[in-house]
Amino acid sequence: MTKTIAIFLFTFFISFNFYSQNSYVFVGSYNSDKNKEGIYVFQLDTLTGDLKKITSVKNILxxxxxTVSPNGKYIFACTETKTPNAGSVSSFEFKPQNKTLTFINSQKSGGENPVYLSVHKSGKWLINANYTQGSVSVYPITAGGKINPIVQNFSYSEGSINKERQERSHVHSAVFSPDYDFVFLPDLGADKIRSYRFDAAKKQPLSENQYPFTSATLGSGPRHFTFHPNGKFAYCVEELTGTISVYKYVTGKLDSIQRINAHTDAFKDDFNSGDIHISPDGRFLYASNRGEENNIAIFSIESNGTLKTVGYQATFGKTPRIFTIDSTGKFLIVANQTSGNVIVFKRNSVTGLLKKSGTEIKVENASCVQIKQYL
Structure with missing residues (x-):
């Protein structure tokens, strides 16, 4: 072996090992008691898929x-969720070199039961969706990660045909368009995907969109929403009917092109679909099914944006509320809420299929999982 090759292999080994130890997994939960741990931070070994706990946070409910800020310095959380007449959003500073997560501040959520947060690419704006009262709130974020008071709040009241679940608006997520010029708000209660223009240069960035909403199938319950990496297509998982609606996307406008079952043929009712994500290469889409199914539905994405079912992967737990895919597309990690466990899967980039990997982590009432790689 020549000296040059030896140096190259050594450098490659060091770089690869550095990467394998600098991916972190953040897990949120319904801890129900401020004296219990609420947010957990794990180190992900990207060689084995193992998770190693490095810190946690108490004193939050x-x-x-x-969600993680674009630069990875700050973690934002929906707090006081499912608490009557309450709700807040909170900020924490994460220092990977010290392996610490430190509380910064909180603000009122502007509606009961906050369930979803998105950060603008600039890191200067935070958007929160409130489920129970059906509203959206906008906050400025300081350079130090502090959340300033709400500058805009819009609430909605209309419901839809399912009288038990759709008695009024229930905004379940808030998602920026790929260019960050629009915000989309799936409303489970009203069977609508609401939308606004977003101008980060304004003190009140949300303004009326030419297309203020897209109607979903009545009774479907739009829940979570994602865009294809190419920016041409969008996908919404519908909780109440266990389906996914596919849209063509152009400048703030959604046009429906397909609707496909996320659930297996064995289930005819009592659907409870949850989360939805696309692999970084744009080839596969994944959606979680809760209820009695407890699996991840896997789809291939065709060149025209439509979906074809590939298969289903059991999540080895109950109620896969949230899952996420790391930036390399190598791992998919699921938070199973009812069974209180976090499962790591390795993802086959050719077939899209998943295989359980690494250790199983117990987190009581685990409800959310996010991954961030730090350089």
Whole structure:
């Protein structure tokens, strides 16, 4: 072996090992008690898929949904969720070099039961969806990760045909368009995907969109929403009918092109679909099914944006509320809420199929999982 080759292999080994130890997994939960751990941080070994706990946070109630700032310095959480007449959003600073997660501040959520957060690509704006009262709130974020008070809040009241679940608006997520010029709000209660223009340069960034909403199938219950990496297509998982609607997307406008079952043929009712994500290469889409199914539905994405069913993967737990895919597309990690466990899967980039990998982590009432790689 020549000296040059030896140096190359050594450098490659060091770089690969560095990467394998600098991916972190953040898990939120319904802890129900401020004296219990609420947010957990794990180190992901990207060689084995193992998770190693490095820290956790107490003194917060029900941090049910988390999102990470673009630069990775801050973790934002929906807090006081499922708490009567309450709700807040909270900020934490994460220092990977010290392996610490430190509380910064909280603000009122502007509606009961906050369930979803998105951060603008600039890191200067935070958007929160409130489920129970059906509203959306917008907050400025300081350079130090502090959440400032709400500058805009819009609430909605109309419901739809399912009188038990759709008695009024229930906004279940808030998602930026690929260019960050629009925000989309799937409303489970009203069977609509609402939308606004977003101008990050304004003090009140949300304004009316030419297309203020897209109607979903009545009784379907739009829940979570994602865009294809090419920016041409969008996908919405519908909780109440266990389906996925596919849309062609152009400048703030959604046009329906397909609707396909996320559930297996064995299930005819009592659907409970949850989360939805696309692999970084844009070739496969994944959706979680809760209820009695407890699986991840796997679809291939055709060149025209439509979906074809590939298969289903059991999540080895109950109620896969949220899952996520790492930036390399190598791993998919699921938070099973009812069974209180977090499962790591390795993803086959050719077939899209999943295989359980690494250790199983117990987290009581695990409700959300996010991954961030740090350089």
């Amino acid at each position: 029900n941090p049910s949904y988390l």
